[in-house]
Amino acid sequence: MIPIHSVTSDEYPDSLHGAAISANNQINSHENRPDKPEEACGVFGIYAPEQDVAKMTYFGLYALQHRGQESAGIATFEGTHVHLHKDMGLVSQVFNETILEELPGELAVGHTRYSTTGSSRKVNAQPAVVETRLGLLALAHNGNLVNTVQLREELLKSNFNLVTSTDSEMIAYAIAQEVNSGLDWLEGSIRAFNRCEGAFSLVIGTADGVMGVRDPNGIRPLVIGTLDSDPIRYVLASETCGLDIIGAEYLRDVEPGELVWITEAGLASFHWSQQPERKLCIFEMIYFARPDSLMHNETLYSYRMRLGRRIAKESPVNADIVFGVPDSGIPAAIGFSQASGIPYGEGLIKNRYVGRTFIQPTQTMRELGLRMKLNPLKDVLAGKRVIIVDDSIVRGTTSRKLVKTLRESGAEEVHMRISSPPVTHPCFYGIDTDTQDQLIAATKSVAEIAKQLEVDSLAYLSWEGMLEETREDTNSFCSACFTGDYPVPIPEQVKRSKLILEKVVV
Secondary structure (H helix, E strand, O other), X not given: OOOEEEOOOOOOOHHHOOOOOOHHHOOOOHHXXXXXXXXXXXXXXXXXXXXXXXXXXXXXXXXXXXXXXXXXXXXXXXXXXXXXXEEEOOHHHHOOHHHHHXXXXXXXXXXXXXXXXXXXXXXXXXXXXXXXXXXXXXXXXXXXXXXXXXXXXXXXXXXXXXXXXXXXXXXXXXXHHHHHOOOOHHHHHHHHHOOOOEEEEEEEEEOOOEEEEEOOOOOOOOEEEEEOOOOOEEEEEOOOHHHHOOOOEEEEEOOOOEEEEEEOOEEEEEEOOOOOOOOEEHHHHHHHOOOOXXXXXXXXHHHHHHHXXXXXXXXXXXXXXXXXXXXXXXXXXXXXXXXXXOOEOOOEEEOOOOOOOOOOOOHHHHHHHHHHOEEXXXXXXXXXXXXXXXXXXXXXXXXXXXXXXXXXXXXXXXXXXXXXXXXXXXXXXXXXXXXXXXXXXXXXXXXXXXXXXXXXXXXXXXXXXXXXXXXXXXXXXXXXXXXOOOOOOOOHHHHHHHOOOOOOOO
């Protein structure tokens, strides 16, 4: 048995015991969920024996906090020993100086999670750590598999004790199964990846090195950075903002269908998929990734500003002021202002210190709606024709409350512009979206949505405009949430769980 040292508050690993979790750790009810698609998670990995890898992973996850706010975890490798700490909460709540000091090692992998497959419980927090004949592996996963039922059945037949409800654990055990059959880390991992269908960007730690892996479509992002050291050391992160915070230099993306293997010898690359076809999730560019992260050699702030300019040209309207829904709508609102000549201002102030809460507001507070997160500037809005720009509308519940708040604050007209097309289909690749019947654009026309939101006008960015403004090959993106054209086939029983409607009205 390879020794394990754990500094979790429970006996390690909590996933082996399936301990009961307090109801307070359950996700908020449907009524209280944000009216946005929500990201699955962020991953981070580092090989740097000379550095404090736990602390660097902490800061990397801190920069990736926007990708998931439910749990966080770090596993470090000190020779064959694994030190693991993971818990529910924000990165800054899960870790402190004392805990990080108890995570020594030469390499580390980290994870911050928003649950998609697998509920929001500590037992499902990552990294997932499993034992193999070559030692322990720690796996952090961003994305979602679509063949989990089949993969689970295969693993259960091989007597693996699956104790969480996550597809991430299944990937880890699939690797273990292949390695235990006699293959080495690389051969075993590649064979396991070929059994996985869907979206997976992975960072995997072993005693021998760190792997970074993307699925053949590269649906979720993963980047490589270098530290200014001798020898050069390498870092993996979901986004470049996770590199910037620790002073790492962006090197390149991990390519679709590529495995990078980082060891004392440096970085080696293996293209494990015979048919890679890039299909990056377009919502990463529109909303999920931080605006200061780089994609296609520019910040996403620049792309989002172009979206705003494009919709200003596609759907002009006369108004006195334009502003964005903080924070994600602001770059597009600035672009709209630049293209239209309508002054940009701030109509809403965001409370940036609001996290998840299990304290239910009073009835009066519920009626006030958004005030915990957004508060209107009444003197700015009074008597004005306003254009409010947002990146998307999912259910429409928050947008309607927002419009009501603006009118109560004195806005004479309220026009809404959305810097993406109507969301008509759910995601199966790692974004938490409702079933199709809960997506407002799947059941209503734009005119009907405008009426329900009680706006004077509503316009969405065209699908063509969204893709053309990437200035990349428009076929290299997944935009299934707008079109229903899924790049990875969805098994029928999985499809039925979300695709409720036979006919979509756009």
